[in-house]
Amino acid sequence: MRLTKKRVIILLMAILVLLLIWFCNFRPKTESQSPKQEAGVSFSNVYLVGNESGVKQWELVSKSLKQDGDKFHLDDLEYLLLLENSKPKYFVEAQKGLWDRKAQVLTLDNDVVVDDHKGFRLLTNSLLWYTEEDVFYFHGDTIVTFEEGGVANE
Amino acid sequence: MSNLNRLLLGLVVCLLCVTGITESGLANEQKEKQGQLEIVGVPAQAVAGTYYTKTDVFYADVQDIEGAFVRITYDDLVIIGRVVEWRRKDNYLKVTVDASLEQKDMNIIADQIEYFTEEERLLAEGNLQVTTEDATVYADRMVHLEKEEKTDFFANVAVHITDGKLFGDHFVIYSAEDRMEFIGSFRGEFDR
Numbered sequence: 001m002r003l004t005k006k007r008v009i010i011l012l013m014a015i016l017v018l019l020l021i022w023f024c025n026f027r028p029k030t031e032s033q034s035p036k037q038e039a040g041v042s043f044s045n046v047y048l049v050g051n052e053s054g055v056k057q058w059e060l061v062s063k064s065l066k067q068d069g070d071k072f073h074l075d076d077l078e079y080l081l082l083l084e085n086s087k088p089k090y091f092v093e094a095q096k097g098l099w100d101r102k103a104q105v106l107t108l109d110n111d112v113v114v115d116d117h118k119g120f121r122l123l124t125n126s127l128l129w130y131t132e133e134d135v136f137y138f139h140g141d142t143i144v145t146f147e148e149g150g151v152a153n154e
Numbered sequence: 155m156s157n158l159n160r161l162l163l164g165l166v167v168c169l170l171c172v173t174g175i176t177e178s179g180l181a182n183e184q185k186e187k188q189g190q191l192e193i194v195g196v197p198a199q200a201v202a203g204t205y206y207t208k209t210d211v212f213y214a215d216v217q218d219i220e221g222a223f224v225r226i227t228y229d230d231l232v233i234i235g236r237v238v239e240w241r242r243k244d245n246y247l248k249v250t251v252d253a254s255l256e257q258k259d260m261n262i263i264a265d266q267i268e269y270f271t272e273e274e275r276l277l278a279e280g281n282l283q284v285t286t287e288d289a290t291v292y293a294d295r296m297v298h299l300e301k302e303e304k305t306d307f308f309a310n311v312a313v314h315i316t317d318g319k320l321f322g323d324h325f326v327i328y329s330a331e332d333r334m335e336f337i338g339s340f341r342g343e344f345d346r
Contacts, residue, residue: 082207090207114205119188120242122205125198136205140198144212148187148245148271 042066046074048099050131058082058131060106062097070102080106080129091115094127104131112138119147187229187271191240195222203238210242217251224249232256233267245272253278259329260298260305261285274300282307289334290314291325303329311336318344 046065050058063076074097082090095110106129114122114136124138193214196202202222203214216222217236226233226247234256235249247269255262255278265280278284279295284307294309305327313320313334322340327333 084208124202134206134208136207138202138205139200140196140202142193142196142202142214144191146189146191146242148189 056083056086060097060099070100072099072101073097074099077108080108089116091117092127092129105129106131119145121145189226189228189271191238192225192227193222194225195219212238212240212242214238223252228269228271230258231269233269235267244270246270259287262296276300286327288315291327293325305329318342 043065044063046060046062048060048062048065049056050060058081060074060080061078062074063078064074066073066075077094077097080092080094080097081088082092092108092112092114094108094112097109098107099105100107108127108129110125112124112127114120114127122136122138122142122144124140124142126139128137128139129135130137191212191214193202193216196216196219200219202216203212205212214224215237216224223234223236224238226238226249232255233247233249233253235253236251237249239248240246249267249269250265253264253267255264255267255276261284262278263281263283264278265282266278268277269275276298277295278298282291282293282296284291284293284296284305290313291307292310292312292314293307296305296307298305307325307327309323311322311325313322313325320336320340320342322336322338324337325340326335326337328335
């Protein structure tokens with residue numbers, strides 16, 4: 001078979017198309033070499049409020065909030081305030097927190113303090129607040145100091 | 155010093171005394187009773203207890219954690235146990251599982267110890283053993299009234315004293331008067 005000019009051009013074009021297909025499908029991935037993007041959105045100076053039937057039940061203030069799906073990382077938590085009948089009831093402090101919006105659970109870690117400013121003060125290392133059940137679960141060694149009658153006469 | 159001056163001086167002294175008494179009385183009334191509850195020996199990741207924020211009910215249950223316990227210090231009382239229920243609104247405390255209480259003149263071991271902090275009323279029952287300076291008392295249950303300094307023991311009461319044992323159904327200790335008595339019939343066994 002003689003290689004005519006026309007055949008050479010067709011052959012070169014076919015090779016070029018094959019190269020193009022290979023390049024598109026099998027080229028080395030370069031994503032891992034680029035800096036990894038963190039998922040979610042970050043906010044600073046956050047003020048969150050939880051309402052029930054239009055009545056404020058709690059408020060949370062944090063210097064930073066990082067969203068990761070349904071989870072919110074609160075690395076610089078200032079305070080959490082629980083209210084009853086629109087009045088402050090428990091002031092909660094911790095160094096960091098993780099708010100799971102789907103499970104409605106706030107996990108607080110590192111020197112957690114619950115204080116009612118009436119003589120009741122709970123200190124623990126880790127505390128889970130199940131917001132729908134209105135209950136704290138505390139972990140590890142825990143100390144509570146109290147004064148008699150702190151809530152009885154309200 | 156004239157009579158008038160003496161009268162005035164007397165009045166001033168009386169006023170100072172009255173003021174002092176009133177202030178000290180107020181100070182005593184306003185004195186808050188403080189306490190502390192410690193949960194000890196719980197690993198960092200293990201649940202030590204729960205606190206219901208609406209009802210102000212506190213639970214601690216460390217009975218499945220080896221070596222862990224709850225210690226409540228309140229005035230001169232020290233109560234220890236492994237399960238604690240504390241209803242703050244009712245000023246009520248219940249301690250179970252390896253429950254014990256230490257006070258200046260009385261030690262209690264029981265299955266369950268309940269304390270009404272405002273009334274200063276203490277109830278204990280189940281495998282009850284109470285040790286005082288003068289006797290060791292066993293009974294089904296007891297009621298201790300701190301303000302009245304009176305302790306009643308009920309049902310299957312056995313009092314072990316230095317030289318004998320006394321048995322009855324109702325035994326009372328009057329701490330202030332340093333007196334003990336059985337209500338109703340009782341039986342005694344004495345060592346020779």
